[in-house]
Amino acid sequence: MILHGGRVSPFVRRVELWLAVQERPVERRYVSDFDADFGGLLAVNPLGRVPVLQTDDGASLFETSAIIDYLEETAAPDRRLIPAAGPARWQMLQGISLAHGIAEKTVALIYERFNRPPDLQWPAWRNRIKTQIRNGLLALEEVVGPEAAPSDGLGIAAVCAHDLVASRFPALVRPALANLAGLSARANALPAFAATHPPPA
Numbered sequence: 001m002i003l004h005g006g007r008v009s010p011f012v013r014r015v016e017l018w019l020a021v022q023e024r025p026v027e028r029r030y031v032s033d034f035d036a037d038f039g040g041l042l043a044v045n046p047l048g049r050v051p052v053l054q055t056d057d058g059a060s061l062f063e064t065s066a067i068i069d070y071l072e073e074t075a076a077p078d079r080r081l082i083p084a085a086g087p088a089r090w091q092m093l094q095g096i097s098l099a100h101g102i103a104e105k106t107v108a109l110i111y112e113r114f115n116r117p118p119d120l121q122w123p124a125w126r127n128r129i130k131t132q133i134r135n136g137l138l139a140l141e142e143v144v145g146p147e148a149a150p151s152d153g154l155g156i157a158a159v160c161a162h163d164l165v166a167s168r169f170p171a172l173v174r175p176a177l178a179n180l181a182g183l184s185a186r187a188n189a190l191p192a193f194a195a196t197h198p199p200p201a
C-alpha cells in the first residue's frame with residue numbers, strides 16, 4: 001500500500017498510525033496539498049486532498065473515515081481497532097468523530113493563521129474556530145478519561161487531534177487537559193507515535 005500526505009496532517013497521521021498498530025507495511029509518499037500542481041495528488045484523488053491510500057489491488061481511497069473502514073474490514077479480527085458492534089462500537093465512533101472534528105477545525109485555523117494573507121484576516125471567524133477547538137477538547141478530555149489506551153481507534157484519533165493543537169496553538173491546550181496530556185505522553189513514548197509527531201511550525 002502507498003500512503004500519500006504530509007507530516008503535519010492529523011488525518012494522514014491517523015491512517016499511518018492505524019497501519020502501524022495493525023502491523024501492516026506501507027510506503028510513504030510525502031506530498032504537499034499546497035504545491036502548485038497539488039503535489040500530483042489530482043491523479044490519485046480528484047479533490048487533490050490527503051490522506052490518500054493506494055491499496056495493493058489498485059484502489060485509490062480518500063477521506064479518512066473511508067480509509068479507516070477499509071483498514072478495519074481487511075484486518076484480521078484480532079487486529080481491528082474499533083469494537084465490532086453494540087454500544088462500545090458507536091461510543092467509540094462518536095469519540096473518533098469528536099477528535100476528527102477538532103482536527104478539522106485545527107486545520108481550518110492553520111489555514112486562517114498561516115495561509116490567509118494578512119490583509120484578509122477575519123478575527124471573528126478565527127475566534128469562533130478557537131472556541132470550537134477548545135470546547136471540543138474539553139469534551140474529548142471527558143470521553144478519553146484517565147486511562148485511555150493509545151493504540152485503539154479512539155486513542156489514536158485523540159492523540160492526533162491533541163498533538164496538532166498542542167504543536168500549532170499551545171494556548172488552546174492550557175489550562176492543561178490532564179487526560180489528553182497523559183494519553184499523548186504515553187502514546188509518544190511509543191516509536192510509531194514519536195516518528196509521526198507533527199514537526200515544529
Ligand SMILES: N[C@@H](CCC(=O)N[C@@H](CS)C(=O)NCC(=O)O)C(=O)O
Pocket residue numbers: 008009010011033048049050051062063064065107
Ligand atoms: N475530511 C477529510 C479532510 C482532509 C483534509 O482536510 N486534508 C487536508 C490536509 S490536513 C487537505 O488536503 N487540505 C487541502 C484541501 O482541502 O484542499 C478527511 O478526513 O480525509
